[in-house]
Amino acid sequence: MDFGFALPGRGPFATPEVLVKLAHKAEALRYSSIFVTDHVVIPMTNASAYPYSPSGKFATEWTNGYLEPLTLMSFLAGETTRLRLGTSVLVIPYRNPVVTAKMLATLDVLSGGRVILGAGVGWFKEEFEALRAEAFERRGPVTDEYLRLMRECWSREPVSWQGSFYKMEAVSALPKPRQAGGIPIWTGGHTDVALRRAGELSDGWHPIGLRPPAMLLPEEFRDKVAIVHDWARKAGRDPRAVTISFRCPLEVLPQRAKPAGGDRTLFRGTAAQVKGDIMTYAALGVTHFVFDLVAPDLKGQLALMERFADEVRSRLPRSVKRA
Template sequence: MKFGLALTTRGRDATRETLARVSCAAEECGFDSIWVTDHIVIPSRIGSVYPYEATGTFDVPANEYYLEPLTVLAYLAGVTHRIRLGTGVLVIPYRNPIVLAKTVASLDVLAGGRLILGVGVGWMEEEFRALGLDTFGQRGAVTDEAIRLLRELWTRDEPQAGRFFRVEDIRFYPKPVQKPHPPIWIGGHTPAALRRAALLGDGWHPIGLRPPVGLHPEEYAQAVATLRRLAGEAGRDPGEIALTFRASLAFTDKPPSPRVPFVGSPTEILEDIRAYARLGVSHLVFGFRGPTVEVLLEQLQRFALEIRPAASDLS
């Protein structure tokens, strides 16, 4: 089992000093990866339903300090040495895929082959419009074609065009360090996301345990069964698709009732990790919260001492 840390790249902790401090601490504590999220702008009025909040509202002010994810990872590549660098997730339709392929390949080269590209289709129509994009209704198809084009650019000498993107008479270099390319993990939990992961993903990377999105072990198992069936029907080996999961983790002696996975005592959290490991999950990404950076760092240390040694060999 591998473990990742979801970084905060907005608000008071989105500073170069804090990001470097937390990322280096995660590396020292034995975490395998660090992850950043993606928003370009936060519109003043948002009518789109946020899928990871029970009320459906995205409670982030329009003037929030929010760093661009690939820029953050480029910075963190220079202050870390071993830890993998992930986007969780990058909204593919926001960026021209040729420019994105160049950015990701360059980052993979400069980071020594440490990038994991988590991707999604996006959910906020207002952000699409703010970026001058009229593809919100076609974002799934745009994302599918962009993923295919990324692979073409990274692995072929003469990439081919598709429906949404024209590629004519170009050569694309440098290629990424990782071969054939950085792993592409598909975010989301919907039927469309599962289909995308089954057809195009090197891994499935959903966020869960944030109502109305659950993905408790029983639900996760059902989704995995669907994913594997779809992959098999597409002629793929389902075992080649990495199963991952992102959730919040909190140490507490007084967990809520009913208890949420990964919220409780070290013993309870370890059993939760074992439950997902039994389903085939090989990489868990946790978000830790604290009133100060010092409290966050203490939680990382506690995880390293009380959780990691007992869980690293799970598979």
């Protein structure tokens, strides 16, 4: 079992000093991964519905902007030696796929083969328009083709491509990624099309849950894993080769705290309760958790990382916890 964290790419915590402290703490505590998120520009007026907010609203103002994820990953690679470095998720249609493949391959080489590409189609129509990306309505087919083209850039030499959205003839695309087989691609999202993409052409499924209205409670999650596996079989793939991950908020209460009464949000509670939640999702196929730290400040986030390692991870059964 692998455990990692999403690092802040925006807001008051998105500073070099804070990011380095979080990354160093994650590495010192033997966590597996750190992930970063993606926006290029933030349209100040928009009508797009944010899929991970009950109101559908997305905050558009931060005092220090939004850090570019691939640049941030390069910075973090230089501050760490072992942690996997992932995107959660990179919006694939926003960028030239050949340039993106080159940047990721370079990062994989320089980091010693530690990159995970969490890939998404995007939801912010106005951001597509500002970037002059392919039409928002075609973002699904564009993503499919760009991902296949990126894999081609990582595996063939020279590379030629004749697709619906991109064409090129016999170019050298070096260096190739350090990882054998190329950089693993984890598809984000939980729509029917995302599940098809995860099972058919991805190395993993990387949904976000427990953020209303996107809850992915155990029964729903189990059904969607089954769909991913079914698509993998239809594509002639071994379903067991598709990594199942899960990103969600995490809050482990201090030992002296009393459990909240009434209904409890999963992964927010006592150490014993959070351990039970991990066991539940592990039984559904999850092998890599990515947590959003629920704490008001850096001190609280660092303490939460320690508390999870000491009081939850260390007490998982040998069959579940990372060797």
